[in-house]
Amino acid sequence: MKSVQVEASEVSKGSSSSQSLSRGLSVIDFILRTLASFGTLASAIAMGTTRQTLPFVTRFVRFKAVYKDLPTLTFFVIANSVVCGYLVISLPLSFFHVVKCKVTKSRIILIIFDTVMMALLTAGASSAAAIVNLAHNGNTNANWFAICRQFNSFCQRISGSLIGSFVAVVVFILLIIISAVVISRR
Amino acid sequence: MANGDSISIEVQEAKAAAKLEKVPMLAHQKPEKKGWKKGIAITDFVLRLGAIAAALGAATTMGTSDETLPFFTQFFQFEASYDDLPALTFFVIAMAIVGGYLVLSLPFSVVTIVRPHAVGPRLLLLLLDTVALTLTTSCGASAAAIVYLAHNGNPSANWMAVCQQFGDFCQGVSGAVVSSFVAVVIFLCLIVLSACALRRT
Numbered sequence: 410m411k412s413v414q415v416e417a418s419e420v421s422k423g424s425s426s427s428q429s430l431s432r433g434l435s436v437i438d439f440i441l442r443t444l445a446s447f448g449t450l451a452s453a454i455a456m457g458t459t460r461q462t463l464p465f466v467t468r469f470v471r472f473k474a475v476y477k478d479l480p481t482l483t484f485f486v487i488a489n490s491v492v493c494g495y496l497v498i499s500l501p502l503s504f505f506h507v508v509k510c511k512v513t514k515s516r517i518i519l520i521i522f523d524t525v526m527m528a529l530l531t532a533g534a535s536s537a538a539a540i541v542n543l544a545h546n547g548n549t550n551a552n553w554f555a556i557c558r559q560f561n562s563f564c565q566r567i568s569g570s571l572i573g574s575f576v577a578v579v580v581f582i583l584l585i586i587i588s589a590v591v592i593s594r595r
Numbered sequence: 596m597a598n599g600d601s602i603s604i605e606v607q608e609a610k611a612a613a614k615l616e617k618v619p620m621l622a623h624q625k626p627e628k629k630g631w632k633k634g635i636a637i638t639d640f641v642l643r644l645g646a647i648a649a650a651l652g653a654a655t656t657m658g659t660s661d662e663t664l665p666f667f668t669q670f671f672q673f674e675a676s677y678d679d680l681p682a683l684t685f686f687v688i689a690m691a692i693v694g695g696y697l698v699l700s701l702p703f704s705v706v707t708i709v710r711p712h713a714v715g716p717r718l719l720l721l722l723l724d725t726v727a728l729t730l731t732t733s734c735g736a737s738a739a740a741i742v743y744l745a746h747n748g749n750p751s752a753n754w755m756a757v758c759q760q761f762g763d764f765c766q767g768v769s770g771a772v773v774s775s776f777v778a779v780v781i782f783l784c785l786i787v788l789s790a791c792a793l794r795r796t
Contacts, residue, residue: 520790527729531729536737539736586721589790
């Protein structure tokens with residue numbers, strides 16, 4: 410009877426150390442999720458509030474730049490808003506994982522949604538980056554003029570709003586890996 | 596008191612007998628569970644082959660789509676190729692890298708088929724698949740933005756729609772972008788399958 414009791418206590422010690430590691434990873438997951446939600450919210454707001462009007466006007470050419478003029482930037486704002494909303498909704502589930510470490514099915518659901526949202530966010534961020542690069546440099550082969558030469562503050566704003574989005578992409582990669590490691594440790 | 600002792604001994608023996616009966620049941624359950632993980636690993640391998648086809652197809656289609664119009668003037672260029680637009684160059688290079696990664700990951704997938712309960716190869720594949728998904732989505736989306744602009748133009752920025760002159764170039768480029776998004780969907784399935792197979796049942 411005594412040997413059985415000693416073995417039982419050893420098993421519980423091993424499981425408690427792995428459980429503390431899982432709990433630590435879940436806490437890191439929660440913190441990264443809040444960080445990513447702030448990043449995407451900042452990107453959406455920074456891109457959504459762009460507006461620049463040049464002080465001169467002629468009959469034929471427009472001198473006003475808003476993010477809605479370029480459909481790719483509209484997609485960027487929508488994608489960032491959707492991902493920010495998803496992250497805020499998934500925060501309670503992440504907190505539940507911190508409290509109760511042994512569930513795997515809800516963690517798998519979280520990984521599925523995290524992967525889909527990461528793909529959406531990466532698509533929005535990289536397509537906006539392609540358009541911003543075109544706005545900065547233009548393209549002589551396609552006769553596309555670099556609009557940044559006229560709209561300076563508009564260009565600065567749309568370039569800076571990409572940063573928060575790309576940081577959130579890296580955070581999503583870490584979130585997926587953390588969830589996978591915690592699932593494999595059970 | 597003696598009766599009480601004999602009753603407790605009988606209860607312990609009955610419990611030991613019940614435990615012995617349980618062991619053959621557990622031995623029966625294990626091959627079924629092994630089969631489930633092996634099925635996931637085989638699906639993973641087949642999907643990887645499909646993703647190789649999609650990724651390498653996208654890279655070659657984009658790389659070989661150049662068009663030269665039959666007339667010319669002194670000032671304008673009438674030749675369109677993927678290296679005229681930096682986003683399309685990034686697309687070709689990134690899809691080639693992803694195709695190469697998928698070919699190199701096939702042995703790891705075979706290892707997960709042979710040893711379904713090993714955690715290391717699956718976790719490594721999931722990590723690298725996540726990075727490859729990000730790269731594929733990024734190059735596909737940036738090429739899609741440029742291709743959309745080539746198809747429709749943008750009057751607000753005075754950007755002209757190039758596709759109205761270069762029809763074949765636009766068709767090849769659009770097909771390559773679609774193929775890269777097929778690879779993205781396959782990567783999503785691969786990551787979800789790896790996460791499901793990592794569970795310790």
